[in-house]
Amino acid sequence: MKIAPRRAAVVAAVLCLAAGASACGIAKSAGSRAVATGSTAAIKIGLLLPETKTTRYEQFDKPLIEARIKALDPNAAIDYYNADQDATTQQTQVDTALTKGDQVLILDAVDAKAIQSSVQKAHQAGVEVVAYDRLAQGPVDAYVSFDNTEVGRLQGQALVAAVGGRAGGGEIIMVDGSPTDPNAGQFKAGAHSAIDGRLKVAKEYDTPNWDPNNANQEAAAAITAVGAQNVLGVYSANDGMAAGIATALQAAGLAVPLTGQDAQLDAVQRILAGTQTMSIYKPYKPEADTAGTMAVDLAEGRAPGSSVAPTTATSGSGTTVKAQLITPTVLTKENIRSTVVVDGLYTVAQICDAAHAADCRAAGLQ
CATH class of the missing domain: 3.40.50.2300 (Response regulator)
Incomplete structure (x- = not known):
């Protein structure tokens, strides 16, 4: 019969008292995973x-x-x-x-x-x-x-900095994560702590299942509603959704700041190419x-x-x-080598494939 781990110590102690001190010593030396029979189990x-x-x-x-x-x-x-x-x-x-x-x-x-x-x-x-x-x-x-609130704050802070002096000339779109994920609410709160009062939010979406296709559709609809000329940037809660959003931005002929999170390989490559501004590297x-x-x-x-x-x-x-x-780290073009490469997440060869070789050379990765 399996003994639940939170009760195993009590059972083992009782067995040791019954069996004598020498038996207790044997059980302890065996790795403290004694079961009722006196043997050990993985x-x-x-x-x-x-x-x-x-x-x-x-x-x-x-x-x-x-x-x-x-x-x-x-x-x-x-x-x-x-x-x-x-x-x-x-x-x-x-x-x-x-x-x-x-x-x-x-x-x-x-x-x-x-x-x-x-x-x-x-x-x-x-x-x-x-x-x-x-x-x-x-x-x-x-x-x-x-620290998920800090993740959102760093994302929002990066978006505000990237928009810079153009803040009064338009609005941003916010594409948040899944409403069933408690982290998404913390990212959202952290982002708003940095964005509110600095950038005007035109449209904001909670995206079921963090789905990149949903994010693409949300961004495309928002660009149409707001007008491409009025979009200053997009807050994306993670890199998967940023991929879908980047496609919508490209279709609309927009090159504006875009955030992300998770340091996915394709996001690192978008950062090098200039179609994504930053990601959050969480080792x-x-x-x-x-x-x-x-x-x-x-x-x-x-x-x-x-x-x-x-x-x-x-x-x-x-x-x-x-x-x-x-503690998370902001990932930008400038610290790709000192973060995801040095930590062994990706090799330079993985990042700098044929499609991104020129971007890598420009960033000093090759």
Whole structure:
């Protein structure tokens, strides 16, 4: 019978008292994962990511989290799930993870509110939940993300600076993220803290599922409504949507400032080409490493310490959670080499393909 991790320490202690001090010493030396039989068992962790439209999850988050878990415990078993942006699918995947005996879930919620019942179900089963990148509602045990309000502020600040002295001569369009993602609301609030009173917002959209096609349609409709000559710039909450928006701007013959987030490869190339102004570089490895560490700690019966979770965050359901909030970096043409290249996110060869070779040479990357 599987023993829930938050109860395992108590069970092990009782067994040790019954078996004697020498048995306790053996259990401790075996890695503190004693089960009721006195043997050890590999920890089982479920990794649940939200979607594939944003390239980061499959390309970076998944392999980095898995590598960290394996570095800490080579025998750990990892069950991977991707919900393809479907909240109902993710709820089913949580059920599957619980049935398979996963002791800890690393959960990046499709819909932070809708997943609350699943988080509660895991809690009742004695399974800890590490909220990854987005803070799910319900009794979450630990959380790692970036300072999302600061992300939005940096985006808004960059847009204001790029528009500069033309601020009084037109309006901007704001394309925000998915209303089911709590991060999107924080990005939006941070952006408005920098934009309000400095730039006039003509149109603003909450974009379901962070969908680039929706963002393209929203931007095209806004350009038509506002008039291309009156558009000073576009706030895009992430790079995926910026790709769709850049296409709409090009179709309208506009070359105006455009923000982004996630430092996607195509966004880095747009920054070099001048069709996107900036992105937010959020180094995935520190976030992934923290999630993996939190999950292994919890699976082995340890609460994340202050070095792993130095602060707290409060979810939409009012739960206060131990947290790590990592500081983001503004990515521009000037610091591509010192950020995404030096950190190994992309090589110069990946960035500077044939279509972008001239832009790379002009930026000093080649």
